[in-house]
Amino acid sequence: MDAAEFRKRGKEMVDYVADYLEKIEKRQVFPDVEPGYLRPLIADCAPQDPESFEDVFKDIEKIIMPGVTHWHSPYFFAYFPSASSFPALLADMLCGGIGCVGFSWAASPACTELETVMLDWLGKMVNLPKEFLAEKDGQGGGVIQGSASEATLIALLAARTKIIRQVQSEKPELTEADIMGRLVAYASDQFCATLGTTSCCSFDKLLELGPICNKENIWMHIDAAYAGSAFICPEFRHLLNGVEFADSFNFNPHKWLLVNFDCSAMWVKKRSDLIGAFKLEPLYLQHHHQESGLVTDYRHWQIPLGRRFRSLKLWFVLRMYGVKGLQEHIRKHIRLSHQFEHLVLQDERFEICAEVVLGLVCFRLKGSNELNEALLKSINDAKKIHLVPCHLREKFVLRFAVCSRTVESTHIKFAWQHISQLATDLLKTWEHNHHQQ
């Protein structure tokens, strides 16, 4: 395929993607396929000779789409949102076209520098303390990781390296293994200091944890993967109070800030803590600017060596939505979650199981776990909407997460009427069976 054919096929693909997203509501949100559905549909091995674009293209609807869970359907209320927006898709096309690998400043200066500045923009949007910003000559700064798990791992490794070096300088007779055996990482059952847990979007009390960590010389990492995006709204920023005690902070614009996966933003107060843990300097990655202290080589900030030009997505989205547009998006989702909460509260068969702070509603039928498991099964078997459950203090709970960029009040009403009807049907049989027993 040459550039001329790419022009043609690329435009067809743009239309296909636009069609897909524009009409996604008409697709069943959760697929009908059974495990192993795909293998019999395609060849055993790669073709020897090239196939045409048309041949591949027609297999998208035939082979791929029947097995896709439509995360951007307005009937998708499972897990947490995965961001998607047109500006981010455009930026990703540019990122692929440029196709640079930004492991060092010299490997593509724009890739590194835009990332540093975008993380400053984003840090300012959530009003992070100045120590977390790179600015012109700060000690801190941000980096894009692939996921919150990677950010947590990086924080853990950096903290471990830092404390091992400190202990070794005080007690040189101890080996690394001696020290490692005595290190302790404190976490709740949702791990590290979390703002907006996955199960029920609860919040750790940073203002209590923070001073203890600082006093005891404990590295404090805050994971706000989902909730972090909400802090761009002044009315939710108080949830981040206490971040000033942290060493590192992370949230995922790819969840709730309309920047397509992957874009997990991480900040540290001291860049040197990360670089100290991961520095790797083979000659082929050295360049004459690195000794100047003026440049960032992001390979020292992450597990992988290579990295894409992901900051383009932030740049496109932040500029084309503006802070106000993004605030509107967050506020709409939170408004819709409260709408759903109110619908649940009006039905006395149901209960709300955790405070609704952002876009997640945890709810259940008053009754046994088995009853609620049956309700979830009937919801997901019907495949009109899609939800997943969680456990809260031994209770089986349904999670209703407002996810899609295009979800509106009518979808929320539909979802509730549907759930309510399924509950009515279920309770009839359930009481009947229960009575018989």
Add this chain to the structure above:
Amino acid sequence: MDAAEFRKRGKEMVDYVADYLEKIEKRQVFPDVEPGYLRPLIADCAPQDPESFEDVFKDIEKIIMPGVTHWHSPYFFAYFPSASSFPALLADMLCGGIGCVGFSWAASPACTELETVMLDWLGKMVNLPKEFLAEKDGQGGGVIQGSASEATLIALLAARTKIIRQVQSEKPELTEADIMGRLVAYASDQFCATLGTTSCCSFDKLLELGPICNKENIWMHIDAAYAGSAFICPEFRHLLNGVEFADSFNFNPHKWLLVNFDCSAMWVKKRSDLIGAFKLEPLYLQHHHQESGLVTDYRHWQIPLGRRFRSLKLWFVLRMYGVKGLQEHIRKHIRLSHQFEHLVLQDERFEICAEVVLGLVCFRLKGSNELNEALLKSINDAKKIHLVPCHLREKFVLRFAVCSRTVESTHIKFAWQHISQLATDLLKTWEHNHHQQ
């Protein structure tokens, strides 16, 4: 931006990317910017109100491109290739449009199943032993990681977990820390068993290492990040002999197989070894198929939880190039590296520093490291082509890596004439200065 505007802007972006790649030769391969160039060119913080696409678009040439190192220029001979092809760009557009997150089978069955089958296709292309394939009911299988570093880390963690559990079952009195302090990882100064090292593309002797690892119950991981793609050509497959002794194997189609970054293929003989190390089962990620043993949940195979639909890139590229098309690409690069090697050998001022096996030529002026450092500086300062150096046994060596998909014999000739001329100029001054001293 709505779908209608995306149709328009998306097509403009397709043309921009096509133009960029079609005319990339005319751009200076390495940028002129100095560290910190970008920050003064853009605002201090994100705009409150949305900006138009036009505003953002015109900044690409104004702000981004002046700081881009053009990895796909046929004058780029640095590092190793980073793959780029039009079918992969199309697949990435589709991947972004679908925007699913495939951490479990249920999160998007097509995403998981296509990946498993594509890794079988790819495994067969390099003629991996059957134990590494998933097929319908194998014990092994493949997964797409983000990078070879992640694959190595995953292998290391899986190996560590496996041996710790084994020792603990024999000696329950030992703590994990006791055991960890005694574990040993063997590696050369290029790390683990490597096929095609970054410095000079050398090969470890698998047929000697493998039997020792097996006998001593040592997990053997093979990293063929760059070289692996060449094994699709029968005449290079012998370099992989000995893989049958390995527990895990990895190579990067995103380097040399025309699949845009990121796509690092990793196979294991026993899926259970990986899953044992990383299994994570909160209720919200469980689904009713997982107990059947029929499905793969790739979150257990990697560090991140989330994952993109990266196998689409493999599917598009393998089908639209066909095995023969990809073999042609590999063979062209290797032919061009030998062309460069011959040009170097004809000039008695120069020497070749390592056997040219694939697409990398390590060479230097006969003389001091300082002389060669000066030569590299004059090459990279001229910015007609771009190279990076390496150290081989204390010697400063220039690496000439055939990288671009569109590089041809004329570019190789040009590069050599340019280097040769710069060497002539350098040697004149150098001998003059040397004489004066």
